[in-house]
Amino acid sequence: MSTPAAIDWLNLGFKYMQTNAYVRANFTNGKWSGVEVCTDPMFNIHIAAACLHYGQACFEGLKAFRRKDGSVAIFRPEENAARIIDTANRVLMEPPPVELFIEAVKKTAALNFDWIPPYGTGASFYIRPLLIGTSAQIGLGPSRDYILIVMGMPVGPYYKDGFFPVRACVQEAYDRAAPKGVGNVKVAGNYAASMLGDKESKDRGYSISLYLDSAQRKFIDEFGTSNFFGITYDKRFVTPDSDSILPSITNKSIQTIAADMGLKVERRPVSFDELTQFKEVGACGTAAIITPVYSIIRGDKEFTFGKENEVGETLRHLFNEIQGIQYGEIKDRYGWMLAVE
Numbered sequence: 001m002s003t004p005a006a007i008d009w010l011n012l013g014f015k016y017m018q019t020n021a022y023v024r025a026n027f028t029n030g031k032w033s034g035v036e037v038c039t040d041p042m043f044n045i046h047i048a049a050a051c052l053h054y055g056q057a058c059f060e061g062l063k064a065f066r067r068k069d070g071s072v073a074i075f076r077p078e079e080n081a082a083r084i085i086d087t088a089n090r091v092l093m094e095p096p097p098v099e100l101f102i103e104a105v106k107k108t109a110a111l112n113f114d115w116i117p118p119y120g121t122g123a124s125f126y127i128r129p130l131l132i133g134t135s136a137q138i139g140l141g142p143s144r145d146y147i148l149i150v151m152g153m154p155v156g157p158y159y160k161d162g163f164f165p166v167r168a169c170v171q172e173a174y175d176r177a178a179p180k181g182v183g184n185v186k187v188a189g190n191y192a193a194s195m196l197g198d199k200e201s202k203d204r205g206y207s208i209s210l211y212l213d214s215a216q217r218k219f220i221d222e223f224g225t226s227n228f229f230g231i232t233y234d235k236r237f238v239t240p241d242s243d244s245i246l247p248s249i250t251n252k253s254i255q256t257i258a259a260d261m262g263l264k265v266e267r268r269p270v271s272f273d274e275l276t277q278f279k280e281v282g283a284c285g286t287a288a289i290i291t292p293v294y295s296i297i298r299g300d301k302e303f304t305f306g307k308e309n310e311v312g313e314t315l316r317h318l319f320n321e322i323q324g325i326q327y328g329e330i331k332d333r334y335g336w337m338l339a340v341e
């Protein structure tokens with residue numbers, strides 16, 4: 001295990017790294033235990049555990065940031081708490097209470113305080129809560145026992161070589177989610193479902209895949225691991241409303257800022273044909289905040305937005321606002337940051 005002193009913060013990338021400790025809580029006999037501190041990353045579960053066979057597994061992803069004064073704060077953890085509860089309820093898992101989730105997330109950051117990258121590096125501390133059903137059972141049905149684990153590790157700056165637009169392609173060979181399925185929650189299986197499509201798009205040279213509604217292939221759903229939004233020539237912020245997309249916390253935050261900037265925010269079904277109306281298109285999520293999208297390919301048609309190597313001014317402003325709030329450079333006027341003592 002490397003020590004924080006030896007870390008090249010700028011070149012961390014996005015990889016697992018063992019840090020000082022992680023936390024765990026157990027749901028057994030109908031109740032949650034308190035939060036336990038653990039250091040051994042290996043632990044035993046039964047070979048018949050429900051998470052292994054029937055996919056009762058879900059997760060979250062959020063970040064803590066070091067500010068100029070050395071303090072650390074986490075971005076909107078109560079939103080991730082609400083989302084893991086929605087996910088758990090959808091697949092009949094035991095949802096962790098909000099207070100337990102927040103305590104576990106805060107404790108993970110506090111236990112690894114020296115692993116939280118220094119201010120100014122652009123790096124951050126990624127927190128990964130995981131919930132799994134662990135009862136041994138071979139008949140299909142919800143687990144009785146659950147484990148909540150919250151781990152965390154430093155991750156590098158997303159745009160260390162500059163903030164450049166990417167090319168995307170519509171992935172039509174496979175769907176990642178079905179209407180009224182589980183695309184709107186963060187179950188582990190959704191990510192296995194999108195791996196092949198995302199790989200094939202990458203192999204063709206496209207950084208990200210865009211998924212359309214799987215019933216009609218008429219409306220835009222989202223990118224593989226981020227939400228879609230577009231800025232129209234007449235300054236509207238347009239983002240899809242769909243049963244099969246994950247409600248992104250970054251998107252929700254960007255909408256608040258966009259409205260403050262005077263943009264009209266429209267969350268509604270967005271037809272693929274509307275692409276021609278967008279001056280700027282972005283993919284948004286915790287990892288990068290915003291990935292500017294220069295073009296989207298569907299079959300032999302390419303739709304482009306703005307200039308090839310230039311980020312549009314609205315996307316840049318939205319990105320700077322969110323990042324500024326996260327690093328404490330801009331006043332936290334919405335109360336989004338939770339301090340870690």
Ligand SMILES: Cc1ncc(COP(=O)(O)O)c(C=O)c1O
Pocket residue numbers: 061222223224225226227245246247248249250251284285286287
């Ligand atoms: C499918 C999907 N959509 C959107 C997002 C973005 O969500 P958030 O902004 O909460 O990270 C993610 C990442 O969590 C995702 O996996």
